[in-house]
Amino acid sequence: MSEPILRVAGLSGRIGGQQVVEDISFEVPAVGITALLGRNGVGKTSTIKSILGLIDRTGSVHFGGIRIDRMPTHRIVQQGVGYVPEDREVFGSLTVAENLRLAERDDRPRREFIERLFPDIHDRRAQRAGTLSGGQQQMVSLARALVNDNRLLLVDEPTKGLAPRIVDEVADALAEAARTVPILLVEQNLHVIRKLAERVVVLSGGRVVFTGDAAELLDDEDRIQRFLGVHDATEGSTR
Amino acid sequence: MSTVVLLLITGLGLGALYFLVASGLSLIYGLMGVLNFAHGSFLTISAFLGWEVGRRVSDGTWWGLALSAFIGIAVGAIVAAATEYLLIRRLYERHIEQALVTVGLALASVALFEGIWGTDPIYTAKPAWLSQTTELLGAKIPNDRFLLIACALLVLGGIVLFLQRTRYGLIIRAGVENRAMVTALGIDVRRSFTIVFAIGGAAAGLGGVLASVYYGYVSAHLGSVLLIFAFIVTVIGGLGSLTGAAIASVLVAVLQQFANFYLGGTGDLVVVIALAAVLLVRPRGLMGKVA
Numbered sequence: 101m102s103e104p105i106l107r108v109a110g111l112s113g114r115i116g117g118q119q120v121v122e123d124i125s126f127e128v129p130a131v132g133i134t135a136l137l138g139r140n141g142v143g144k145t146s147t148i149k150s151i152l153g154l155i156d157r158t159g160s161v162h163f164g165g166i167r168i169d170r171m172p173t174h175r176i177v178q179q180g181v182g183y184v185p186e187d188r189e190v191f192g193s194l195t196v197a198e199n200l201r202l203a204e205r206d207d208r209p210r211r212e213f214i215e216r217l218f219p220d221i222h223d224r225r226a227q228r229a230g231t232l233s234g235g236q237q238q239m240v241s242l243a244r245a246l247v248n249d250n251r252l253l254l255v256d257e258p259t260k261g262l263a264p265r266i267v268d269e270v271a272d273a274l275a276e277a278a279r280t281v282p283i284l285l286v287e288q289n290l291h292v293i294r295k296l297a298e299r300v301v302v303l304s305g306g307r308v309v310f311t312g313d314a315a316e317l318l319d320d321e322d323r324i325q326r327f328l329g330v331h332d333a334t335e336g337s338t339r
Numbered sequence: 340m341s342t343v344v345l346l347l348i349t350g351l352g353l354g355a356l357y358f359l360v361a362s363g364l365s366l367i368y369g370l371m372g373v374l375n376f377a378h379g380s381f382l383t384i385s386a387f388l389g390w391e392v393g394r395r396v397s398d399g400t401w402w403g404l405a406l407s408a409f410i411g412i413a414v415g416a417i418v419a420a421a422t423e424y425l426l427i428r429r430l431y432e433r434h435i436e437q438a439l440v441t442v443g444l445a446l447a448s449v450a451l452f453e454g455i456w457g458t459d460p461i462y463t464a465k466p467a468w469l470s471q472t473t474e475l476l477g478a479k480i481p482n483d484r485f486l487l488i489a490c491a492l493l494v495l496g497g498i499v500l501f502l503q504r505t506r507y508g509l510i511i512r513a514g515v516e517n518r519a520m521v522t523a524l525g526i527d528v529r530r531s532f533t534i535v536f537a538i539g540g541a542a543a544g545l546g547g548v549l550a551s552v553y554y555g556y557v558s559a560h561l562g563s564v565l566l567i568f569a570f571i572v573t574v575i576g577g578l579g580s581l582t583g584a585a586i587a588s589v590l591v592a593v594l595q596q597f598a599n600f601y602l603g604g605t606g607d608l609v610v611v612i613a614l615a616a617v618l619l620v621r622p623r624g625l626m627g628k629v630a
Contacts, residue, residue, distance in 0.1 A: 154519060177525035189520045191513045202509055203524045244524065 103165065105130040105252050105282050106151070111159035111169075113143070113150035120146040122306035123159070128252065133274065133283045133296045135314060138303035139329045144286045145186050147303065148254050152176055152183060164251060178205065182245030186256040186286070188237045192230025196221055196240055199229050203244035214243045217273055235266035242270070246277055253283040259292055271295055290328075294318055302327045341477035346600055348475070350593030352484030355491030356553060358588035359546030360562075360569035362498060362581055363419070363539020369515040369579020370528075370535050372434065373427060376441040378569070379562025380448035381419050381540045385411035386547030386557045387456055390463055393548075399464030407548045415544020416537040423536035428529065445563070452559035460556035469552060483552050490549055494542050495585055502581070507534055515579045568595075571610060575617045577627020587625060 104127035113121035121143045128134045136144050150157040153173040161169040168176045177183065191199055200214065215222045218239045224232065229240055238258055245253050258274065259267040271292050274283065278296070287293050293300070293314065300317050302310035304327060310317060317323055360382060367375050393407030422444065430437045469486060472479040502508035510531045514521045521528045543562075550565060551557045572591050576583030591610055599606035617624060 152523060154523065172527075173519075173522045174525050174527045177523060183523045185520065185523065189517055191516050191520070193516055194509070194513060198509055198513075201506075202513055202521070202526070205525050248525075 102130050104128055105164055106284065107160075107162040108147075108151065109160045109162075111147070111150055111157060111161060113146045113155050113157040115146065115155050120155070120306070121150050121157070124303065124306070124308045126301040126308050126311055128282060128284050129299065130282055132298040133278045133285050134299045134301060135293050135297035136284060136286045136301050136303065137288075137293065137317075137328060139327075140288075142303045143306045144303060145256055148183075148256050148284070148286060151254065152181070180249075180251035182248060182250035182253040182281070184241050184245045184253065184255040184258055186260065188234075188241040190229040190232075190237045190240045190244075192228065194229055195226055196229055196232070197225040199240050200243055200247055203247050206248045209247045210249065211247065214247055217246065217276060218243050235262050235269070238262060238266070238270055239273070242273055242277075250281055253277065253281055255283055256286045257288065258285075259287065259289050267292065290318065290324070341479075342600070344476045344478035345480060346596045347593060348478070348480050348484050348488075350596035351589060352481075352487040352553065352592075353596065354589040354592030355487040356546055356550055356565060357568050357572045357592055358491050358585055359494060359542045359549065360565050361572040361576070361584040361588055362494065363536075363542050364569055365573045365576065365579055365581060365584040366498075366511070366515075366535050367539050368573065370511055370518065371427075371431065371532050373431075373437050374434075374441070375427075375539075376438065376566070377422060377444040377448070378419075378441075378539065378543055379564075379566030380445050381415045381422075381562070382543040382547035382550065382565060383452055383557075383559060383562035384418055384448065384547075385415040385540075385544030386551050386561055387452065388414045389544070389548040390461070390551055390557050394464070399466060401466045404466060404469075404548075404552070407551075408545055411544040411548035412541045413544070415547065416541040419540020419543070420533050420537040422540075423533050427536070428532070431529075431532075445566075449559050449563060456557070456559060458559065460554075460558040462556045463551050465552050465555075487549050487553060490545060491588075494545065495581075498538065498542070498581060501538070507531055511535060568592075568610070571614050575614055575624055577624030580624070580626040583624055583626030 106128035109125045111121060111124050112119065124147060136147060138144050146155060149155045151161055153171065153176055159169065160167060163179055163181065166179065168179060221236065221239045221243055229237060242258065258270050262270065267289065274296055285297065297314040300312065300314045301308055310327060360378060364375060364378050367373050389407035389411035392410045393403040396406055397403035426440050427437060430440060469483040471482050473482055502512055510521060510526055510528065514528050514531060518528055547561065550561055568591065572587045573584055575591060576587030594613060595606035595610050598609035602609065
């Protein structure tokens with residue numbers, strides 16, 4: 101197996117003095133989609149934010165062999181990390197085009213790729229992002245991460261609150277993106293995980309309790325119930 | 340009718356001054372969350388240095404005034420950028436310390452200005468045309484009001500163009516909305532902080548020179564007096580909103596003028612009551628974002 105693109109060791113994170121992530125260690129391979137799973141409130145989003153330096157953290161994080169945990173957030177992202185936050189966080193007062201232009205770091209941003217992947221967004225370039233639907237905002241948020249030639253994407257709950265048809269569109273876009281860039285995906289929708297993820301890292305009580313192939317976890321109803329607190333009896337429909 | 344026109348245009352002139360101070364305050368708070376109590380000091384030092392250079396080169400002429408304005412803009416921008424770089428930068432997210440530092444700077448600078456230029460106002464000369472009046476709808480309007488209004492409109496247009504047409508403007512607009520997300524796009528938002536301070540300082544610097552034209556003097560307390568009303572304007576307009584600051588500047592100054600004339604000099608009181616009313620009815624101000 102090739103060198104992992106991301107190596108997290110002994111990572112702890114704090115928000116307002118409260119420990120939200122405790123001494124977690126895992127690796128993200130340089131290809132494919134790795135899902136970061138766990139029950140609500142277990143620290144998945146905080147783990148992503150800790151990696152990016154958006155919250156106070158200790159421990160080590162290596163990205164592409166370079167230690168990044170002492171860098172400020174913007175420097176980490178400049179190393180080639182794309183971030184799709186929970187709740188999209190598009191700039192509502194800016195147009196779609198401005199949202200994308202703001203995100204462009206590369207000399208040759210992948211505008212044609214974005215246009216092909218999200219034609220609806222391209223048609224709404226002049227529209228304020230705050231007036232878009234939730235699904236369209238998610239497309240903008242994804243497009244911001246994909247417009248640069250990143251070496252890793254951190255994608256936090258991209259299907260949260262979206263209609264089933266839009267969930268499928270987002271999943272298709274992620275699958276397309278994953279052909280060129282590895283993704284660490286926080287997701288609660290087992291249907292999406294089953295469709296996209298090759299590996300999973302499961303958090304419980306702020307710690308890593310399972311790491312391995314996605315199929316190994318998803319085929320084990322008992323583990324799903326124990327780790328995630330959900331049933332997957334009817335594949336694809338349970339959250 | 341002529342009285343109403345006079346009060347209206349005088350209010351617009353004063354509103355122009357308020358806007359020049361409030362625009363910087365509002366942008367600085369909107370992007371960085373910094374309540375900059377030292378902003379008045381940027382105005383005062385700019386007014387003094389602009390006057391010192393202008394009077395030495397060509398006192399009471401358009402050329403002297405233009406030179407004063409240029410010096411005021413440059414001094415305001417440099418002092419503000421230096422303040423951000425040397426004092427504020429290490430205190431982001433530490434709001435109490437920020438307030439203490441900027442309040443301390445404001446108090447110390449007034450003492451410094453008094454030590455250099457004295458405690459009494461120093462009366463200034465201006466081009467003859469600015470001391471004359473122009474008749475408009477029966478009212479004799481002091482010409483300096485037109486200069487103030489024109490300058491404020493130019494500054495407003497300039498800042499809007501900068502915000503809409505440049506990459507830094509885009510970063511600032513996005514940063515006012517969600518600073519953490521701008522950082523998460525790989526942008527060093529702190530560079531924009533210095534630029535915003537410099538823009539705010541430049542506007543305040545121009546405001547300082549124009550305030551010396553409007554009041555006819557410069558004094559160590561010029562910035563402190565205007566800063567109080569600029570804060571009121573900023574809160575009423577909505578912290579972080581340039582458009583809000585522009586609208587509130589006009590509303591506050593016109594209200595102040597009318598109250599002073601028709602309600603026995605109660606302009607300041609009426610403005611404070613208006614501030615209280617806005618805070619009670621619409622705490623985020625006329626055009627501010629929801630907290």
